[in-house]
Amino acid sequence: MAPPARFDIIAIGNAIVDVIARADDALIDAEGLTKGSMRLIDAVEAERLYAAMGPAVEMSGGSAANTxxxxxxxxxRCAFIGQVADDQLGHVFTHDLRALGVAYDTPALSAGAPTARCLILVTPDGQRTMNTFLGASHLLEQAMIAEDRIAASDILYLEGYLWDPPLSRAAMRRAIDVAREAGRKVAFTLSDAFIIDRHGPDFRALIAEGLFDILFANEVEIGALAEEADFETAVAKVAAQVPLLVVTRGEKGxxxxxxxxxxxxxxxxxxxxVDTTGAGDLFAAGFLAGLAEGRPDAECLTMGAICAREIIAQVGPRAQTDLKARIAARLG
Structure with missing residues (x-):
């Protein structure tokens, strides 16, 4: 039996600062983008697209960090592992996370790639189209994963986006081993269908090995992972392989x-x-918080739905309302 945990959850993910701007559909079309998607871009494309964007708001983001x-x-009680650079955006990200009470002390890179940023175009229908320059975030090495903290956390939460770079993929594989050896649970969020397109065989193998206790997906991602067009068929196929499967379906709950x-x-x-940026991240936050409190799954889902609603009613992925009060008013 694992000893009492110091943290309810520790997450490994991209340390990113979001740059959010309003955009019309004409800009999305002119840029050849797929509305509602996420793509990876290089430094040159980041500079070019930033110049084409309208007035923007900067705030700390990153999927797992948002959760x-x-x-x-x-x-x-939360802890985070993620790589920033020793630059202005890196300082912003570090300050914002620590100010929320999240334990975060991954050493910043003193040279090389700058802190990651995600250029987010929000159209009038509230859809967000993300263009991510990974920068320093994809340079997270195995030596940075703070094995003592992982072993002292009830749940290790991994962000699928960070599976793409080889260095961070190796670090996350080691983190899984540490968590399993310590008797802790491992949760994984698939993040985006394009990640599954690139690493689906990896994810299917990890699931088959029984290494994930909790799996988060949306409707598109579960179909891509299961390689099934029918939603119920896809859900049944994956649910048979993981102890707890959570699937978000947008307006369908x-x-x-x-x-x-x-x-x-x-x-x-x-x-x-207003803006769907971070909706899935905050849903996961509500659900996992419910699990940490020992609530039944139905209440965890409700907590996730409340948090998702609060985040899509505002701009940006960090809640500007009192989530705890909203949930207490509904569930007590």
């Missing part, structure tokens, strides 16, 4: 399947979708 920000706001038992929740009502 921790939400969990910290809900009172959970979300489901969780634990050892064959299914729970479902409707999407929370909202007057206007």
């Amino acid at each position: 921790l920000a939400g969990m910290a706001a809900l009172g959970q 979300a489901i969780a399947i634990r050892n064959g038992e299914r729970s479902a929740v409707d999407a929370e009502p909202i007057d206007q979708v």
